[in-house]
Amino acid sequence: xxxxxxxxxxxxxxxxNCDRDALYxxxxxxxxxxxxxxxxxxxxGSDAVIVPGGFSYGDYLRPGAIARFANVxxxxxxxxxxxxxxxxxxxxxxxxxxxxxxxxxxxxxTGMRFVCKRVRVRVETTRTPWTSGCETGEExxxxxxxxxxxxxxxxxxxxxxxxxxxxxxRYLENPNGSANDIAGVCNEGRxxxxxxxxxxxxxxxxxxxxxxxxxxxxxLAGAKV
Amino acid sequence: MxxxxxxxxxxxxxxxxxxxxxxxxxxPNHLELSLFSVMWSEHCGYKNSRPxxxxxxxxxARVVQGPGENAGxxxxxxxxxxxxxxxxxxxxxxxxxYEGAATGVGxxxxxxxxxxxxxxxxxxxxxxxxxxxxxxxxLFREVVRGIGGYGNAVGVPTVGGEVEFxxxxxxxxxxxxxxxxxxxTDDLVRSRATGVGNLVVLLGSKTGRxxxxxxxxxxxxxxxxxxxxxxxVQVGDPFAEKMLIECCLRLHEEDLLVSLxxxxxxxxxxxxxxxxxxxxxGIEIDAQKVPLRESGLEPYEVVISESQERMLAVVEPxxxxxxxxxxxxxxxxxxxxxxxxxxxxxxxxxxxxxxxxVPVEHLADAPICDREVLxxxxxxxxxxxxxxxxxxxxxxxxxxxxxxxxxxxxSRRSIFEQYDHEVGADTVVAPGADAAVMRIKSTNLGFAVTxxxxxxxxxxxxxxxxxxxxxxxxxxxxxxGAEPVxxxxxxxxxxxxxxxxxxxxxxxIEGMAAACEALxxxxxxxxxxxxxxxxxxAVYPTPVVGMVGVLKDxxxxxxxxYKREGDMVVVIGSGSRASLAGSDYLEVVHGRVAxxxxxxxxxxxxxxxxxVREVIRSGLVDTAxxxxxxxxxxxxxxMALTGGIGFEYSETELEMIGAEHALQTLFGERGASxxxxxxxxxxxxxxxxxxxxxxxxxxxxxxxxxxxGSLVGVSLxxxREAYERDLFGLPGGAEVTH
Numbered sequence: 001x002x003x004x005x006x007x008x009x010x011x012x013x014x015x016x017n018c019d020r021d022a023l024y025x026x027x028x029x030x031x032x033x034x035x036x037x038x039x040x041x042x043x044x045g046s047d048a049v050i051v052p053g054g055f056s057y058g059d060y061l062r063p064g065a066i067a068r069f070a071n072v073x074x075x076x077x078x079x080x081x082x083x084x085x086x087x088x089x090x091x092x093x094x095x096x097x098x099x100x101x102x103x104x105x106x107x108x109x110t111g112m113r114f115v116c117k118r119v120r121v122r123v124e125t126t127r128t129p130w131t132s133g134c135e136t137g138e139e140x141x142x143x144x145x146x147x148x149x150x151x152x153x154x155x156x157x158x159x160x161x162x163x164x165x166x167x168x169x170r171y172l173e174n175p176n177g178s179a180n181d182i183a184g185v186c187n188e189g190r191x192x193x194x195x196x197x198x199x200x201x202x203x204x205x206x207x208x209x210x211x212x213x214x215x216x217x218x219x220l221a222g223a224k225v
Numbered sequence: 226m227x228x229x230x231x232x233x234x235x236x237x238x239x240x241x242x243x244x245x246x247x248x249x250x251x252x253p254n255h256l257e258l259s260l261f262s263v264m265w266s267e268h269c270g271y272k273n274s275r276p277x278x279x280x281x282x283x284x285x286a287r288v289v290q291g292p293g294e295n296a297g298x299x300x301x302x303x304x305x306x307x308x309x310x311x312x313x314x315x316x317x318x319x320x321x322x323y324e325g326a327a328t329g330v331g332x333x334x335x336x337x338x339x340x341x342x343x344x345x346x347x348x349x350x351x352x353x354x355x356x357x358x359x360x361x362x363x364l365f366r367e368v369v370r371g372i373g374g375y376g377n378a379v380g381v382p383t384v385g386g387e388v389e390f391x392x393x394x395x396x397x398x399x400x401x402x403x404x405x406x407x408x409x410t411d412d413l414v415r416s417r418a419t420g421v422g423n424l425v426v427l428l429g430s431k432t433g434r435x436x437x438x439x440x441x442x443x444x445x446x447x448x449x450x451x452x453x454x455x456x457x458v459q460v461g462d463p464f465a466e467k468m469l470i471e472c473c474l475r476l477h478e479e480d481l482l483v484s485l486x487x488x489x490x491x492x493x494x495x496x497x498x499x500x501x502x503x504x505x506x507g508i509e510i511d512a513q514k515v516p517l518r519e520s521g522l523e524p525y526e527v528v529i530s531e532s533q534e535r536m537l538a539v540v541e542p543x544x545x546x547x548x549x550x551x552x553x554x555x556x557x558x559x560x561x562x563x564x565x566x567x568x569x570x571x572x573x574x575x576x577x578x579x580x581x582x583v584p585v586e587h588l589a590d591a592p593i594c595d596r597e598v599l600x601x602x603x604x605x606x607x608x609x610x611x612x613x614x615x616x617x618x619x620x621x622x623x624x625x626x627x628x629x630x631x632x633x634x635x636s637r638r639s640i641f642e643q644y645d646h647e648v649g650a651d652t653v654v655a656p657g658a659d660a661a662v663m664r665i666k667s668t669n670l671g672f673a674v675t676x677x678x679x680x681x682x683x684x685x686x687x688x689x690x691x692x693x694x695x696x697x698x699x700x701x702x703x704x705x706g707a708e709p710v711x712x713x714x715x716x717x718x719x720x721x722x723x724x725x726x727x728x729x730x731x732x733x734i735e736g737m738a739a740a741c742e743a744l745x746x747x748x749x750x751x752x753x754x755x756x757x758x759x760x761x762x763a764v765y766p767t768p769v770v771g772m773v774g775v776l777k778d779x780x781x782x783x784x785x786x787y788k789r790e791g792d793m794v795v796v797i798g799s800g801s802r803a804s805l806a807g808s809d810y811l812e813v814v815h816g817r818v819a820x821x822x823x824x825x826x827x828x829x830x831x832x833x834x835x836x837v838r839e840v841i842r843s844g845l846v847d848t849a850x851x852x853x854x855x856x857x858x859x860x861x862x863x864m865a866l867t868g869g870i871g872f873e874y875s876e877t878e879l880e881m882i883g884a885e886h887a888l889q890t891l892f893g894e895r896g897a898s899x900x901x902x903x904x905x906x907x908x909x910x911x912x913x914x915x916x917x918x919x920x921x922x923x924x925x926x927x928x929x930x931x932x933x934g935s936l937v938g939v940s941l942x943x944x945r946e947a948y949e950r951d952l953f954g955l956p957g958g959a960e961v962t963h
Binding site for chain 1 (some may be wrong): 336373374376377379380461462465467468555556563635641642643645646647648649650651652653664671780953
């Protein structure tokens with residue numbers, strides 16, 4: 001899997017706090033990490049972009065609600081609509097949903113508490129740039145850490161997502177009450193993926209698991225170099 | 226208000242006011258009086274505890290910075306160092322638990338940041354009254370939410386801590402937060418202001434009226450009136466703090482700082498006078514230049530406001546523009562509010578007019594209070610215990626399940642799952658083990674950290690409990706495989722003005738100091754929280770110890786969880802004989818807090834713990850746990866539960882103990898004792914390694930039941946149902962207001 005020279009951008013919003021972990025994981029992937037500052041409308045030639053977790057702008061209004069208006073979002077939306085691979089993780093998923101790059105919304109966990117634990121998930125489709133290196137039905141153990149991860153959409157959207165093979169990850173133990181146990185979805189073009197679990201936190205054997213690289217490294221195979 | 230009423234309401238005694246008159250040679254104005262009030266409070270001035278704190282050893286081979294700075298610093302190796310400190314936020318949390326706990330986390334993070342270190346780990350030691358009382362359950366729930374609400378957003382993992390419940394903490398919770406930061410030894414920042422003409426820059430949030438006289442508030446007993454002081458509690462903004470962290474680290478990276486200090490208790494006053502006193506200079510602050518959140522603040526309010534998420538920096542004049550520009554980049558308010566001078570005074574101006582000026586050496590020199598010491602009369606009564614009158618249990622299964630489900634001993638999962646303990650991608654051993662283990666990226670090095678407190682033990686025997694607290698932390702680090710290096714402590718006690726309370730304080734310190742010396746773990750930072758008492762009495766004397774240790778190879782660590790079927794389980798170190806005196810068994814099963822727990826045998830503690838660490842380091846052992854609260858039975862059950870593998874106690878071992886001693890052996894408590902599990906093929910190697918200490922094989926892992934001869938036979942499932950309790954009631958049951 002050749003990753004050298006592949007530039008993977010990581011957006012930095014004020015309040016992002018998994019940005020450094022994502023940049024580190026990109027290095028573990030064997031690709032080149034690129035910092036994308038929120039105030040600069042420039043993707044700096046990224047071949048793929050990760051929108052990392054955290055509490056962008058404090059999440060005081062609604063997770064992701066302010067971040068979608070940051071300068072960096074215009075070129076990111078352009079990139080996404082033209083088929084560039086984009087992965088939103090946790091708060092990144094919330095940002096992409098707020099920006100309407102992904103359908104649905106992330107509601108408060110039904111337990112009404114922040115939940116940080118490792119959960120088992122199943123890869124439901126390999127037809128995205130972020131799961132193409134996995135097997136369909138493959139089980140992964142990934143960390144979650146969020147207060148609003150309870151995926152919700154209208155019935156028509158659920159029908160579409162399920163019918164079009166656009167549920168990317170499904171919880172085998174649902175930590176937040178997500179409808180249909182959905183842990184991740186993709187857009188119609190399949191290039192934009194949002195997931196609540198944090199693959200960047202399990203991308204190093206020193207931390208006991210590299211299962212996150214199964215997801216992250218998928219993008220290297222299909223990236224435009 | 227008469228003059229006396231004024232200074233009394235500010236927390237100053239007649240003696241202290243006379244001392245101020247003597248030092249200044251004139252009467253202070255209201256602003257100056259306020260400066261003395263906050264700087265001479267126990268919280269800032271340690272006027273009660275300072276003579277006792279001298280007893281602690283402060284030096285060691287790895288100590289880079291001892292007490293006196295914002296945090297202590299120890300060397301890890303390969304140029305890396307750890308800055309760490311624990312601090313209390315008890316009083317604010319009693320009045321407004323969510324914000325009190327949240328700002329406690331924020332404050333300790335800034336202490337670490339002030340050293341130039343990146344905060345990388347948080348821990349919290351908490352105490353509440355029994356959860357059966359609604360007020361206590363409310364305080365507990367909101368404090369945990371506050372810690373999570375702040376810590377999760379600020380992006381520093383909460384990797385450990387501890388909590389206990391006892392009537393002595395009803396309405397007077399203890400909330401101690403510890404932070405550890407990582408820094409290159411060469412890059413340490415100090416808080417000493419230097420260079421006459423250098424500029425003083427305030428960074429972070431705007432200043433409001435919050436927390437005026439918070440430090441004075443924290444140095445008084447809690448009464449019904451405390452409720453009316455609610456506005457004294459500050460409100461936290463973790464988003465601003467996150468930006469402050471990134472901004473200060475960037476300023477430091479670009480070498481733009483002469484010195485740096487966080488703003489905590491007593492705000493600009495405290496920070497500026499400490500910076501000036503350390504540098505032997507003066508500082509002038511213009512209150513009009515401080516960016517305000519609201520209008521109408523008096524100059525004295527501006528300089529003692531405890532608005533959160535602010536730092537004070539001293540910078541060279543030609544760097545100021547770059548500093549302010551970077552603050553703007555991070556969305557922070559930055560303003561030049563004063564300068565370093567040679568007059569040795571903290572001078573507050575309101576525009577051109579001087580509104581107060583006091584020599585900083587006087588502010589930094591709170592008069593010591595001579596306190597009376599008297600051995601409390603309760604000690605004789607509570608230490609008296611005739612174990613013969615304690616009935617034997619009819620059903621050991623019930624006893625084990627009752628103890629494992631007690632809030633003091635059950636799983637902490639329902640707490641730590643509310644904390645992000647993995648952000649930063651450095652957490653090697655997550656909460657649920659004896660200590661957290663963190664790696665240091667781009668090296669093989671790691672560090673371990675734990676916080677421990679033994680309030681009941683200190684209540685029953687202050688000196689023995691003080692020593693046992695340090696020993697407990699030493700064991701916890703050793704059994705993950707770390708070499709303990711140094712401690713920070715937070716001394717939570719009742720009023721020092723009561724001779725019995727002062728006795729507890731001085732005895733606990735004596736016990737702790739002796740243990741620190743014997744174990745080679747000096748005290749490098751700390752905090753004192755006195756006046757933890759309500760109308761119904763004082764809290765248990767509760768010194769909390771935060772200890773850090775080093776792993777040379779972070780790949781070689783141990784956890785309590787059983788890892789394989791058929792492992793031999795071995796108890797190492799007899800230490801002092803296990804005793805039911807002062808044990809959890811007595812409290813949980815018989816409702817008695819009585820007896821004098823075994824006095825810590827510090828030499829044995831060190832010998833046994835050092836040996837256990839060696840067998841982990843060498844790769845021989847990957848499963849270890851210390852014997853602590855609840856005794857051997859509880860430790861064995863915890864290992865089975867976390868590993869998901871059953872256990873069977875050895876029949877021959879049980880016969881040797883005999884029915885008569887079974888209760889004491891299984892549920893008695895003692896120090897200097899560990900459990901490890903190894904596969905059969907490593908048994909010979911382990912025996913060779915243990916040649917100098919007592920040990921016994923007590924059983925084998927395997928199956929899905931937990932069995933101790935004919936006494937205990939429970940399925941792991943039943944054990945788990947008792948142990949994995951949700952301490953917050955049913956999911957969704959807790960109402961949410963934030």
